């Protein structure tokens with residue numbers, strides 16, 4: 096048995112814990128985004144906790160891109176053909192051809208949107224993807240308000256931040272530290288109650304799904320204003336938990 100530094104939730108639904116997998120049982124999957132079977136070391140030369148080099152040589156995807164791709168593909172009941180999407184930063188998680196319109200904001204690029212003051216009207220998009228960007232902005236409350244402002248009520252925001260279940264409390268040092276990938280902070284387990292508190296009028300769901308290449312589990316948040324969309328997400332997403340459950344008696348923590 097090899098110990099895998101993945102994480103899950105205990106019965107209280109919040110704590111990180113390692114689990115074990117038989118190495119031979121680790122999947123030898125091709126990249127679910129581009130089909131490549133070649134993988135290379137990731138940022139700063141890292142391998143993943145399972146020892147598998149994480150970056151796809153075909154599409155440059157990492158663990159979180161592939162895991163979230165599979166989460167979105169699980170939403171078979173959602174017809175993206177008439178949806179307009181916005182994604183912050185260049186990454187291969189979503190397939191632009193799924194959508195009616197697909198816009199990418201690249202920091203410092205020709206279409207750079209300020210996440211804390213997005214130069215777009217209310218309800219401009221059906222889906223907004225913000226994957227490992229929030230830790231790069233000074234005012235994360237303003238960013239969350241903007242992400243939900245520009246999203247239509249029936250749509251949703253997909254949000255991910257680096258490994259928020261690995262530490263108890265968020266450490267915010269207040270400037271973009273070049274030694275730490277330019278992050279303002281590293282989020283902890285208080286991120287989930289923070290999300291629910293900052294967005295009291297939205298359903299905030301967390302999903303835990305595998306990257307089939309490395310066997311690592313990744314976490315993403317799905318945020319919507321619509322009870323119908325919330326129900327569709329709850330029915331389809333892997334490892335889904337409602338962060339608002341404490342406020343809504345009768346909603347189960349685990350599925």
Ligand SMILES: [Zn+2]
Pocket residue numbers: 126127128129130131151152153154155156
């Ligand atoms: Zn790929």
